[in-house]
Amino acid sequence: MKLDASASLFETARKLMPGGVSSPVRAISPLPFYVARAKGPYLWDADGNRYIDHCLAYGPMILGHRHPAILRAVAEQMENGWLYGTPTELEVQLAQRICGLYPSVDMLRFVSTGSEATMAAIRIARGASGRDRIVKIEGGFHGAHDCVLVKAGSGATTLGTPDSRGVPVDTAKNTLQLPFNDLEAMERVFKDNRGQIAAVIMEPVLGNIGPVLPEPGYLEGVRDLTREHDILLIFDEVITGLRLSLGGAQSYYGITPDLTTLGKIVGGGFPIGVVGGRRELMENVAPQGGVYQAGTFNGSPVSMAAGIATIDFMQREQALDRVNATGERVRRALSEIVADLGLGYSVTGIASMFKVFFGERPKNYTMALKCDKAGYLRFFHRMLEAGVFLTPSQYETDFLSLAHHEEVVEKTLEAFKSNLRG
Ligand SMILES: *Cc1c(COP(=O)(O)O)cnc(C)c1O
Numbered sequence: 001m002k003l004d005a006s007a008s009l010f011e012t013a014r015k016l017m018p019g020g021v022s023s024p025v026r027a028i029s030p031l032p033f034y035v036a037r038a039k040g041p042y043l044w045d046a047d048g049n050r051y052i053d054h055c056l057a058y059g060p061m062i063l064g065h066r067h068p069a070i071l072r073a074v075a076e077q078m079e080n081g082w083l084y085g086t087p088t089e090l091e092v093q094l095a096q097r098i099c100g101l102y103p104s105v106d107m108l109r110f111v112s113t114g115s116e117a118t119m120a121a122i123r124i125a126r127g128a129s130g131r132d133r134i135v136k137i138e139g140g141f142h143g144a145h146d147c148v149l150v151k152a153g154s155g156a157t158t159l160g161t162p163d164s165r166g167v168p169v170d171t172a173k174n175t176l177q178l179p180f181n182d183l184e185a186m187e188r189v190f191k192d193n194r195g196q197i198a199a200v201i202m203e204p205v206l207g208n209i210g211p212v213l214p215e216p217g218y219l220e221g222v223r224d225l226t227r228e229h230d231i232l233l234i235f236d237e238v239i240t241g242l243r244l245s246l247g248g249a250q251s252y253y254g255i256t257p258d259l260t261t262l263g264k265i266v267g268g269g270f271p272i273g274v275v276g277g278r279r280e281l282m283e284n285v286a287p288q289g290g291v292y293q294a295g296t297f298n299g300s301p302v303s304m305a306a307g308i309a310t311i312d313f314m315q316r317e318q319a320l321d322r323v324n325a326t327g328e329r330v331r332r333a334l335s336e337i338v339a340d341l342g343l344g345y346s347v348t349g350i351a352s353m354f355k356v357f358f359g360e361r362p363k364n365y366t367m368a369l370k371c372d373k374a375g376y377l378r379f380f381h382r383m384l385e386a387g388v389f390l391t392p393s394q395y396e397t398d399f400l401s402l403a404h405h406e407e408v409v410e411k412t413l414e415a416f417k418s419n420l421r422g
Contacts, residue, residue, distance in 0.1 A: 001385055005046035006034045025058070028392050033384075038065035040403035043389060051389040052408055054398040058391070059207075059239050060264040062323060062352065063313065064403025070268045073309030074302055082302050090304035097311050098266070098274060101247045104256045108276030109285055110299040114238035114263030115143025117273030118201065120285075120293045121259045122147060124275065125199035125232045127284050127291035133193055135176045135186070135200040135231075139365030139395075141208035142201055142236050142261075150175040180206055180364040181214065183221040190229040199232035199259070204249035207239035209368045209395045210355040211348050219255045232281070238263035238273070239397070244351045246314060252351075268306030271297065319402050323352045326400050326409060330354055333413050341421055352400040356420065368395065375422065382419040388412055 010031055014020035019027045026032055033045040041064055043051045053065070063070065077090075091110055099105050111117050122134055134147065142148040150160035150172045160175040162168070176193065178185050180202075190197065204219055206212035226233040235257035240249040242265040250257055259277035266272055275293075276282065284291045297303075314320060331354050334347045338356060346361035347354065358379075359371030376394035383390050388411070390398050404412075 001049055002047045003031060003033060003045075003049075007031055009034045009046060025392065025396065040064045040066070041401060041405070041408045049387070051384070051387055052404075052412055053389050054400070054412065055389050055391050055396075056399040056401055057269065058264075058396065059243075059399060060267065060269045062243065062265050062399075062401050063268075063310065063319065064401040067268075067313070067403075069313045070306050070309050073268075073305045074270070077302050077305035080301075083297070083300060085296070088299065088301050088304065090301050090308065091299040094304045094307045094311075097308065098262070098276065101242075101311070102250065102260060102276065103247075104250060104258070104278070105260055105276035106279040107282035108274050109282070109293055110304070111273040111275065111293070111295055112271045112297040112300065112303075113143065113273045114236075114261065115145055115273070116295065117238065117261035117263055117275045118142040118148060118234075118236055119145045120275045120291075121234045121236075121261050121277075122199065122201060123293070124259060124277070124281055124284055124291050125234060127289070128281050129198040129232065131196055131198040132174045133176060133197045134174065135178055135189060135197055137180045137202045137206065137365075138177045139180065139206055139209040139212070139368060140201070140203050140236070142203075142238075146171045147175050148201070150177065179366065180212060181218050182364065183218065183225065186222065186225055190225060190231065194229070197229070197231050199234050200226055201234040201236055203236050203239065204253060204255070205240050205244070205350060205353070206365075207353065207397050209365055210357060210362070211350060211353040211397050212362055212364065212368065213348065213350055214253070215363065219253050223255050223257075232258040234259040234261065236261045239353075242266055242311070242314065243320075243353070246311070246320060265310065266307050267303045268310035270303040270306045271300065272303040272307060317402075320351070323400055323402050323404075326404055327352045327354060330400060330409060330413070334416060337413070337417050337420065343421070345420070349397070353397045354400070355394075355396075355398055356416070358394060378422060379419060383415055386415040386419060388415045 021027045035043050036046050037044050043053045146167045149164045151163040160172045162172040237248040241262040244252040262274040286292045338345045346357045348361050357371050358376045362368035373394050
């Protein structure tokens with residue numbers, strides 16, 4: 001595969017940007033490919049190579065690339081200008097749609113990224129409760145701000161230590177970590193920190209260590225325990241929102257969180273984040289209340305237009321039924337391929353998320369760490385050579401879009417079949 005143009009761009013980029021990239025996951029070693037254009041299920045790089053895209057920008061592109069309905073909505077909005085610094089009808093329309101799909105969300109604030117949404121959700125929970133500590137799940141990812149870039153100490157009840165240089169120890173110590181699918185550990189931490197925990201923030205399906213699913217009863221247990229201990233429950237649905245169902249994981253599993261964060265799909269591929277929840281919680285947000293949140297690009301008209309077009313198209317075309325059926329088909333076929341290989345690999349996922357784990361199917365972070373990461377990386381590169389772009393890490397989810405039709409799926413499965421064995 002010829003990568004001369006990418007190699008030349010990367011050489012220049014490394015002098016201009018740390019690691020040559022704008023976000024760490026993109027630093028595919030030894031060389032990231034530079035994308036020139038995208039359409040449907042495909043990416044084309046600067047050297048003209050074509051890839052079937054299962055990364056899909058790490059989630060947002062559920063309708064596939066350059067979807068005509070989104071293109072039309074955005075182009076129409078651009079004709080009217082693209083940033084006003086005032087309220088618009090578009091944000092009212094998108095807010096109505098989101099509140100309709102998420103009964104737990106009475107009010108919301110639009111921000112520009114998922115990271116900003118979780119940052120605001122945590123601030124709202126702290127502001128409303130007057131407590132500083134938060135609980136997160138080990139391996140859960142909520143963006144790249146200080147209080148969620150924290151690793152667990154030596155035990156579930158130990159105070160967190162920073163996971164990144166530059167995060168103050170004083171900040172990290174307020175973030176407690178718990179293993180997923182472990183209600184006993186949660187109850188213990190709640191009892192040990194009585195009256196001090198503002199909220200639990202969790203992805204209902206862990207999407208950032210490969211999809212790790214909640215065991216039956218786990219999310220119900222989390223909801224019961226948080227209520228019992230008067231602790232707010234934040235569902236970070238930046239990946240699962242508008243994916244597991246239009247109403248997200250909360251609708252799929254029938255759990256009502258206190259606060260919800262959305263991002264990725266809800267902007268149709270344009271920058272967006274949403275934090276929403278119960279009225280009396282959201283009334284704490286400025287200017288109505290004393291929890292400050294603000295942003296130049298909040299409610300950006302183009303993102304609003306793309307979000308409205310995405311939701312309307314998905315509803316009209318019952319897009320999720322089709323994407324999720326493709327997901328079922330892919331996971332079933334991969335399970336057969338993996339079983340035939342007899343290497344002890346496993347297949348996980350839900351809806352349009354899937355992953356082949358080079359090891360036993362994990363139920364939490366500790367288990368996920370045991371898979372053969374180096375083996376996955378070698379496999380990832382073989383797939384790239386075969387024209388299939390999976391997420392570059394064992395710990396990121398692979399995605400499907402509405403544009404991944406039968407012929408594309410067949411190609412992907414063929415590539416898995418011939419490349420899984422080293
Ligand atoms: C991607 C992601 C975020 C961060 O969103 P950005 O838009 O990248 O800031 C937060 N939470 C989850 C679950 C995510 O997958």
